[in-house]
Amino acid sequence: MQMSVLRERLLAWWAGAWRWVLMAAGAAIAVYVLLGQHSQQGLVTAAALAGLVIAAALTPRIPLAIALMAMPALFVSSRAGMGGTDLSVSDVALAAAFGTAILLGQRPFSRPVRQILWLNLVYQFATLLTVIVNPYLANTVEWFHAWLLISGALIVGWSLGRAGYARLALLLMVGAASVISLGTIVTGVVQYAHGDFGPVYPLWPFGMQKNFAGTVMAFAAVIAYANPGWMSWSITWARASFWLLCVGIVLTQSRQALVGLIVAILVVALRKGSGGVKHSRFVLLLLIPGAWLILLMVLDQISSDNVFNSAHQRLEWMRAMYAYWKLAPIFGHGLRFWYQGGWADYQPPQGEIEVLVSTGILGLVAFLVMCVGMMVVLWKVDPLYGTLAFAVVLSRLVQAQFDLFWVAGQVSIPVVIAGICLGMQAHAAARGPLERRHAAARAVTP
Known part of the structure; x- marks a missing residue:
């Protein structure tokens, strides 16, 4: 039957x-x-x-x-x-x-969303001066692109959460990242079978750089670990997704992804009132060997005689970027200047250095105001909704200490997640009075 x-x-x-x-x-x-x-x-x-x-x-x-x-x-x-x-x-x-x-x-935006939009506007105004001083096409295009990655992504996330699609949107994100993790594992198995135990660059479902793969999987891992009560997601599936994503991140050997994930997990695990789901403290014990492994990898590169490894190369690039910044200290050389030719034709190795050389002192101050302001706004949100939002954005800021900040999906994904959380908060607040009215109507109906 x-x-x-x-x-x-x-x-x-x-x-x-x-x-x-x-x-x-x-x-x-x-x-x-x-x-x-x-x-x-x-x-x-x-x-x-x-x-x-x-x-x-x-x-x-x-x-x-x-x-x-x-x-x-x-x-x-x-x-x-x-x-x-x-x-x-x-x-x-x-x-x-x-x-x-x-x-x-739906409109209007909630107060936290409006505050973040204004903070982004401060940064956009400061960098507009850089666009005027350095008139080339890529500079102008990137100015609009940067606005889309913050304000545009926040509005997208807010709209989904406010309309009641928060759970589905986050599950779609975790699903996409899980596919990348499976592709990383398959690529890693083939690579290890040939005796190559270096970082894994996933080849399926499409080729990608290890740091991109690692960081976007880290954002999804934070969602799976936080698993706020309003997601109504099975603990079994959430934990299975979390460990699958962690395996993929480890295989990429992306240090920035691992450090960002560790910081985000600490925030979610230690902050009270982040939801009805009990977060596993066993994960905190695994953070210690993870942090120790990252430290050993960095120290090994610094002490190595290979001047072309990641650590030595980044230090050399930092010295070169400092010298280049002094040629235009106030307004910088323009967004994506490293694609314009000249002697500084390589990407800055760190987020604040990227902003400093691109937009000068004015742009860096505005960038710090925007980032710190976003953290303050998200921290003040009800932990049930704000913890996940705060953790993923903080994770991105930590990642940017080891690489560029303004990278398409690596910026938009955490901001979309933050917007989803804020939209869900507004959706829940709007449903409360509506449910009470329905209950009152049922009570008086014979």
């Missing part, structure tokens, strides 16, 4: 799902052919755009379908390759989600 019921449900599901499967396949093939990129990059781009096509078709029934479908695409670092642009799939997905959120998202 149960088997017949199950069979009927599957048939009913397929009766409505088959057309979406055909639409997905058709959209992917069409985009793949139109792009003319018969490669893995073209296939990934086609799949991502096909998802957006399907989301657009679903919009009349689910107004924020495009924003929801964009959540996994935020984890795709491949170049979109449309019209000769250098946009990543993550950028395209965020822009599409932002347009949807602006048109269909």
